[in-house]
Amino acid sequence: MTYFADVVTLARKDLLLELRSRDTVPAMVLFVIAALVVFSFSVPADVEERASYGLLWIGLVFTALLGLTRAFAAEREQRVLDGLVLAPCDRSAIWLGKGIAVVAFLLLAEAVALPAFHLFFEPVGWELVAGVLLADVGLASVGALLAAMAAASRTRELLLPLLFLPLVIPVVVGGVGASLAEDPGRYLAFLGLYDAVFAILSWATFEYVVTE
Amino acid sequence: MWLAAAAATLLVAGLGLALFWIPEVEGDPAFPIFYLHVPVALTAYACFGWAAWKALRLLWTREGSYDLESYTAVHMGVIFAILTLVTGSIWAKYTWGQWWVWSSRQLVLFLVLFLFYSAYFMLRYSVEPGPRRANMAAVYALFGIVLLPVSFLAIRLAEDVIHPPPVVVTREGPQITDELMLVFVVCLAGMLALAAALYTNELAGKRLDGRLRELRESLQ
Amino acid sequence: MIRAEGLSRSFGTKRVLRGLDFEVAERDFLLVTGPNGSGKSTLLALCAGLLAPTGGSLDVSVERGELGYLAHEPLLYRELTALENLDLYGRLYRVPERRERIGMLLERLRLWDSRHERVGSFSRGMTQRLALCRALLHEPRLLLLDEPYAGLDDAGTALLDDELGGLAGERTFVVATHDPGRLDHVATERLALS
DSSP: OOHHHHHHHHHHHHHHHHHHOOOHHHHHHHHHHHHHHHHHHHHOOOOTTTHHHHHHHHHHHHHHHHHHHTHHHHHHHTTTHHHHHHHHSHHHHHHHHHHHHHHHHHHHHHHHHHHHHHHHHHHOOHHHHHHHHHHHHHHHHHHHHHHHHHSSSSSSGGHHHHHHHHHHHHHHHHHHHHSSOOOOOHHHHHHHHHHHHHHHHHHHHHHHHOOO | HHHHHHHHHHHHHHIIIIIISOOOOOTTTTTGGHHHHHHHHHHHHHHHHHHHHHHHHHHHEEEEEEEEEHHHHHHHHHHHHHHHHHHHHHHHHHSSOSOOOOOOOOHHHHHHHHHHHHHHHHHHHHSSHHHHHHHHHHHHHHHHHHHHHHHHHHHHHHHHHOOOOOOOOOOOSOOOHHHHHHHHHHHHHHHHHHHHHHHHHHHHHHHHHHHHHHHHHOOO | OOEEEEEEEEETTTEEEEEEEEEEEEEEEEEOOOOOOOSSHHEEEEHHSSSSOOOOOOEEEEEEEEEEEEOSSOOTTTTTTTHHHHHHHHHHHTTTTTTHHHHHHHHHHHOOTTTTTGGSSOOOOHHHHHHHHHHHHOOOOOEEEETTTTTTHHHHHHHHHHHHHHBBHHHHHEEEOOOGGTTTTTSEEEOOOO
């Protein structure tokens, strides 16, 4: 199917660009570690250890935000997005390719962040990992679409957090819940629901965000 | 015009009934706020839903005129959302002695929605007016209406771990008798009429502005 | 192929095009002229489908895959090589015998030796030539070129003359330029914007 071939082409392009410029992933990794360190200084000693999970999720959300801010940077700087939009492929393939790349970046950052968290703060169990994986899909889905919106605006990096944060509150709830609750299944199922709903919505509406 | 008159009548009637006709609820002297708070909240939902419908129409038909309608509806929705937060806060103060309670699902949901739709305006301000902005705003409005139930679900889930409800009980309120229901419906109708009146008024005003601008341009 | 009736485009309150009427038939060569800011680029972007009219109507009866667009910006990734850029577009445009076609274009436009270099290191003229490769890659029926001679040196200009000369009469062209003298001999229609 040419659709998936297009998606693969576009995702490969994004990964290749990152490999060449190496600016986003190292920044994300460094940022999430720095954030965790800052958190360790910002919470008083008598606060429950469980609060650390919340801090991890905040760190992850803002790391995602950092990565997303750069998501359409290359396309915007050289207006390449016009070139992609003009191509006969489905515009949603652009979203999917970009989303896959963002998930890849997040996974790389988390591969460092989660062990660090395990070391510095609290143990990382399978529920947390499952939650993180599910959350990545949700964050990348809405993030890729919102990043395209922000890229078309005047204020760009300023706008993206404003659009992104309210939308991902449910992801934080799902993630923190999965880490802390006795029954993580419910929260993981909720994250799955969020992913399904917003991925479909983003996939269906991306075309309208990049065309007139 | 008749909308505004209808709204005024319904609201005055509703509130009058709420304050004087319905017997007072024990232990909750501020209960009449219920007749203000819940209709206002429901009206806000209705406004956001209307905005999403207009947004869908815009994306479906590519007719630019829906953009103004969607925008005005969001504007109304935000006004009523602020009112919801205010009335809810007042009620919280009377019931629990605090201006804000994280355990109130309704309040927290409206806080999230308020943040979301405020960003809607930021989005509109940062993009040049035109078909692109209309498209983006419409997509965002659709995200909003989907976020509503998802957020509500999230907030309910959050209660178990993050924002547990107060141990002191439940704001059950009195039995819903026929009289209470009647007053409630009257207030709700009044609120919706008010929203509709404000909406048509603002829409007409904006359309006039647009027409004026077009005329000015064509004279240049 | 292209029909415009009362075509207008505004950006906010600034009206760039107002009430344009024109028609472009197959194999026409429309030369769009006008001073800076007269809306030449806007017109091309409208024809390409990147912008929508804010007034009037524009009908372009050509599919996206049959349209070649050369803008002010080259629409190329600076971090990728010339070959990688063309390969990307070649795949997206489903160009048959992609590698051969890319090779041929790079040769014709004297970029074959630089094919493994990052576009970011190209000179302005080379970038422009590569952008032209991109626009021609999928053998489009309709070519929209915005100031195609910009940034080209004499050699580059000669190459472009060859390409356009060869294709004029076979394909449909809409070319915006400052310097109409160059293309007067191939133009079949003219549109002057003010």
